[in-house]
Amino acid sequence: MTHSYDMPLGLYIGGEWIGAQGRDTQPVLNPATGAVLGELPLASEADLDRALEAADRGFRAWRTSSPQHRAEVLGRTAALIRERADHLAALATFEQGKPLAEAKGEALATAMVLDFHAGEASRIFGRVLPRPTGTRSMVLQQPVGPVAAFCAWNFPIMNPVRKISPAITAGCSVILKPSEETPATAIAVMRCFIDAGLPGDVAQLVFGVPDLVSRHLLASPVTRKLSFTGSVPVGKHLMRLAADTVMRTTMELGGHGPVLVFDDCDVDRTIDALVMHKFRNAGQVCVAPTRFHVQQGVYERFARGFADRAAALRIGDGFAADTQMGPLANPRRPEAIGAFVEDAVRAGARLLTGGDGLGGGGFFFRPTVLADVPLDAKVMQDEPFGPIATFRPFATDDEAIAEANRLPYGLGAYCFTESGRRQNRLADEVEAGVIGINTVRLSWGDSPFGGMKDSGFGSEDGPEGVAAHLATKAVHIM
Template sequence: MTAYDPRLGLYIAGEWLTGAGRDAHDVLNPATGQAQGALPLATAEDLDRGLDAADRGFKAWRKVDPAQRAQVLTRTAAILRERAEHLARIATLEQGKPLVEAKGEVAFAAALLEFHAGEAQRIYGRVLPRPAGTRSLVLQQPVGPVAAFCAWNFPIMNVVRKLGPAIAAGCSIIIKPSEETAGSAVEVLRCFQDAGLPGDVAQCVFGVPDQVSRHLLASPVTRKLSFTGSVPVGKHLAKLAAETMMKTTMELGGHGPVLVFDDCDLEKTLDTLVAHKFRNAGQVCVAPTRFHVQAGIYDRFAEGFAERTKKLKLGSGLEADTQMGPMANARRPSAIQEMVEDARSVGARVLAGGTRGEGDGFFFTPTVLADVPLEARAMNDEPFGPLALLTPFETVEDAIAQANRLPFGLAAYCFTENGRRQNLLGDEIEAGMVAINSVRLSWPDSPFGGVKDSGFGSEDGPEGVAAHMVTKTVHMM
């Protein structure tokens, strides 16, 4: 059960391409730091071949009956469920998350495909009122070939989140997943292939990110960019996309504020937040990060948070009792260590963790910092790791001001039993998604996306398919 066995390769024009003289990238096991597979990287010729296939694929796929598109998506969802153990194991071996989290990711990915299958048959236009004998039609049509780039933190779901709505809308797509979690993406593409998706409709390539993005976005074939990743890279890609005025969806980084008021159910809130904070080792764009706690319960909250955090079991994601796995790559523990030391230097207190974990893997202990000053780097830059930052506030106005202080606006969390306050927070907090007395933000039928520096556009829900459509008006007189 510990063997890493995806058949790594590029998927272009319905064909799997392996080494054959191409450069290769080592895929590492984050629990051991050891290489476990060699991934071939696309050449410029490979990318051109992928663009040609996407061009052909779009011209054919856009004409396919939406019911047939839906059937492919539904069959793919069923295959994902059948192969859940295999897919989850690969994701754990190359990304590090506990196996139970990886299985949940597969289940959510399948649910997304089933929802998009329905949306493929609900792409409606409208007829405008006109004099008798004339018509004005508003049509929704697929935008064209999509270039999609996704991050390593959810190596199954992120790939499905790109492929599903594009295929439902009638687009072709070239996807470049992370080279660090290539096996998960490859196995997802095999599920689509086995479900009957034509080879020209979806391509999967890997390579040097800047080279691949420049090549694909400079091509007149590409009509839409879909990106999930960091704010700096997202802004860079948006500039490239602007050269051809292509449609874009940008799901970028966050710095999730959590507002905890003194009327919340404290014990329940603590149980919920600690589990969610350290999910996927905190490597989640919507992770709760800045915990602003009302002064009257701040000390109790800090004590309870630290107590629960210290009990978390750190280890390999394949071990049944592991509650938090390693970080995904060698860069992340060093980055978190630097943030912890910076926060301590300006007065933060370490209540739990704060050190690297044992072993050769990329482990960092679940960490809680209290009394973190605003000038600490972690309070301003996204940590993207197992780091919880605690600070008190006095009034509702103070809490809202702190929530909106940063240029990020992806996710926010609020815990209060006051209904009037819940409405106010929902209105006033600048974020694309707000969870109140809950931490769940991802649902197949709900739009997922942010505002401000956290991006624009939505994935999932009807909005996810709509993002792959263009509007055309036809007047018949």
């Protein structure tokens, strides 16, 4: 099958697609080759003002729409995502680099999120409180208002839907700024919503200089909620901006996923699951397993087995049928990953495999496994967001839990043990918003996804993701 990058790049404001005329642009790159795919127009302040005006109009109309109508739009969007999954996957592979099969899986998982929200539209409940005859006290759940949403490039199909879908389920309008590195994928997703019948004023799509866009949207009294997926430093900056208008926020920030491997686990099955999960999307996943703490009795066997499987992964262009890991998303990432490796080796870590790029064109870096990594190495403090797995041994359960909780991050965590007593303890004591015990899957449409500590607060997905877009109002009638 021949794939082409044929999506016109532009902004979507007030039901109108807007091109580059008179606007600054920036190139969109193919991470597998470094070639320029297209020129993306960037929103001006006047464009952002138009988007705010449209979102204000859209909210006033959409909040009165029936739950059934919202469900119909969401359901049709899910059907279009499935129908266009091959095209969406190709755009994601062009722009972000992940293998084509991985991108198609992302599209199909995205449709399942929309399916859940379609059902959830009719499950936004208030309640009536017991009061004397002739009086009423009610608790109402109402849409909070227009939402400014910002999302990252690593899941270019799923991330835009995770912002738009719960907002419109709740009755809110939304201004979405996806990553400028994966714009055509976000545009194709927006077209699914539009073709499903979402009114033009309800969802806006803008690209631009991130600081200009965020400051402009968050300073406006129109915007009543911020939803952000991205790094901890940027998230903290946006929270400060949002504080000026006492804006509600949902923050899905970075992680540094601990993996606790105990000596009673099925070692080979656990390695097989974790290698594929660690290096999916080239490790560019906020809940990627990164810090592997392995009990002493199986430590060397586990680390060597993991490194051997990682070294065997086929690295290349995401459109190649045999590719198991694609390039990193932009030219900044290989240099950053290389710096982590050099620092760790200098600190005393053993390099078991990888540690360098592939050479030639594209932004590739080999799957890298480091053993005996000192705690003061930079990679043990900061999220690498790339294809690095670090290994350290532990002796006791207490030591493993302490290591899992050592950092200020608390997004995803993984634990592997056959002991039911230990599983319960880990569920209680590991500080993470999402924990997988004997599984690597942490994301489901009907389950909340979010973190704690510096990894943020609030949830996407599940009823909690919709509830984050609702304001609670008590009404007393006497």
